[in-house]
Amino acid sequence: MLSKEQNERLTQVGPGKPTGELLRRYWHPIAASSDIEKIGTIKKLKILGEELVLFRDKSNTLGLVGDKCAHRGVSLEYGIPEKCGIRCQYHGWLYDRDGQCTEQPNEPENSTFKSRIKISGYKVEEMGGLVFAYMGPAPAPELPKWDLFVQDNVLRTIGYAEIPCNWLQIMENSMDPTHLEWLHGHYFQHVFEQQGRPQDEWKITKHHLKIGFNEFEYGIIKRRVLEGQTEENEDWAVGHPIVFPNMLRVGDSGAHSFQIRVPIDDEHTLHFWYTCFVPMEGVKVPDNYPISLYECPIFDANGKFVNDYIDGQDMMAWVTQGAIADRTTERLGTSDKGIIMFRQMLQRELKQIENGEDPKCVIRDPRQNENIKLPQEEDKFSEGGLLSGVAKDWNTRYAPNLDEIIELCKGGKVSSGL
Template identity: 60%
Template sequence: MPISKEKNERLTQVGPGTPGGELLRRYWMPISAVSEMEGRYTKKVRILSEDLILYKDKTGNYGLVQENCAHRRASLEYGIIEPEGIRCMYHGWLFNEEGRCLEQPNEPQEKGFKNRVQLKAYPVRELGGLIFAYLGPNPVPELPKFDLFTRDDVIRTVGACVVPCNWVQIMENSLDPVHLEWLHGRYFEQVFEEKGRDVEDWYFSKHHLKLGFDKFEYGIIKRRLLEGQSEDSDGWKIGHPVIFPNVLRVGDGAIQTFQIRVPMDDTHTYHIWYSCFVAPEGVEIPEDYPISYYDVPLKDENGKFVVDYIDGQDMMAWVSQGEITDRTIERLGTTDRGIILYRQMLFEQMKAVENGEDPMCVFRTTEEAQNIQMPQEKEIFGSGAALFKAAGEWNTRYAPNLQEILDLIQGKKDETKSVAMS
């Protein structure tokens, strides 16, 4: 049954003071890869309908402040970086990571004017090669250390794209197992045929026999049973999680990925693919091995969606629904019960925030935020080769060093037992 216009707005609005926006402000959100800040001092960030500037001061510490200076509203994206913080290039007012004004070079110091000037500022933390921000009220919760952020036996890559649609329709895709069979299966076969490629025994086209959706303490476990599989298969017995509110974990034994959907505003989402390539036994990964960053393409030079790789197909489906899906005219079927469950969870957790309670997946102690392990199937399609092949065929066009990483994981580099710095 379609939902009302009011409920659709409650689901999709992310600005300050909206139910969805207030819920999302209870969570740490990634706003940049650490590697994006190499060789630069500032990055303009839009998150939860706020325009902010991420900066790195001369001591290497990060700050996140409102974009416009409190003086004459010039953009701090072009600020002068100091050891103590960021100085507006227009008149030299200096601000620290707490938004306090430290100096006004051309104002009388004895009047204490600077003590009455404050920028909006938010705490930032670094974890696993990403920079996270918290835009919510005090007390600030712990930054959760989910397993892929802290493992020492993986090589990481970070891909990102600004997707021009609302974040909820992206998340609903993650509670929709059947689209694998069609979007990444039958449609992909057609893409291959158009390119004159062999589509025999395409592994993503297998028919879904059963679907399972189970609540657990961090969100929802999604399970599937495909044609030709037994109920002892990993995909049915274990599945993989959707971590509330905005993370999908997917992969197999060799490649495991967090897809993180960060709402920029009601109609744009900063999407991160945080991929971990598990090193084979005996391969040592240096602690300072670089985390590659790459831009994930949405459209080609002709303005057409790039659909010859899985992530591009997903983005085409998300964006083609419109900036904000009109759920008042949708017609959900029986296979959409995961989507219904997720919407119910969103509404429940919005209500908890309105009642002054912490929503789920907010961590208040260091102990509960440490080393959070997630369930994850290892053999999705019988051999675990599908996602590996997908990464090898398509994403190597965009991710630096990925072919080198894939060769290593496949054991092609027998001459070394360690990963060489590139």
């Protein structure tokens, strides 16, 4: 268990908080490119405890600045995008993409007042259909080109949800292999039984014989051996990575995914499921093939958790721990060694930034950042993969074009649109 002070240190993400400052050393996805595609679009956001507006100005360049005009505190969500920034709709103060005030129409022409006015302004870049922001100290590191974001000839989907809980309990779930056999195995069968569906529709109920974790350059590799398997199976021999500080990689030969957990504030997390489906050999995906964007539901019309798909079950487990899990009352066992390892890594990297050093996974050498390939098992659980009949038990079942994607990945022809 952790003390109250230790729990607060790891869960508080606002400006000036230890973990908030650590997370500001990284680039985070904050929106889909399609959310902000049109010139003049403005999207209000809250990231790492800060109220912000993301906009595309009239030069077709993205900007991310504080939500409030420094003059009278009016929200810039309703501002006017200009050629090089955003103008407050109330009195016309203009801010560039760094948040510097550059015009004050009703002040004297020779006034230097505007040079002393600045709101928050952060770097933004687009990659792989997502908008990424860097909110930390200068100079900004490289935006990591993780392999799925830059992979050629794949069909991409982006799912998202705003999870009403702290980011850390979501990440700790990724360090907990044994919940697979219960939450996504026995519990899945219970749900199917309640729905009158055949229990043999979902078969991952095998007992874990062994779990393991080892640190690698970019985070932690998670491994498991299930009943009937050996260490030669890919789920142990290769495993799958948790990329520090807030990304999980999962998948199989047919589809690979990132799960990315971006803190909104201490009690809410913006979660992305970024999936790349691999078409059959010889099938070419057109450059203009759209990336489908969809929301993953947490609750049904009655306010109950949607618990008949894997990611819905995970969200139920995360959220029912409370807005911020109380780790002063937990009782960890030997199967929780991955959780302990991740907390220790967090504490270690907090000390790194306190000592003025870059934390783990901050990339500054462009040569290291051309295409960062991550390890990934191809035959998950030795049971077949996402395209072998269980794709619709994942978040991807909400992708509007999933049936077409599955057909294409089985050898169909790719169309230029949905």
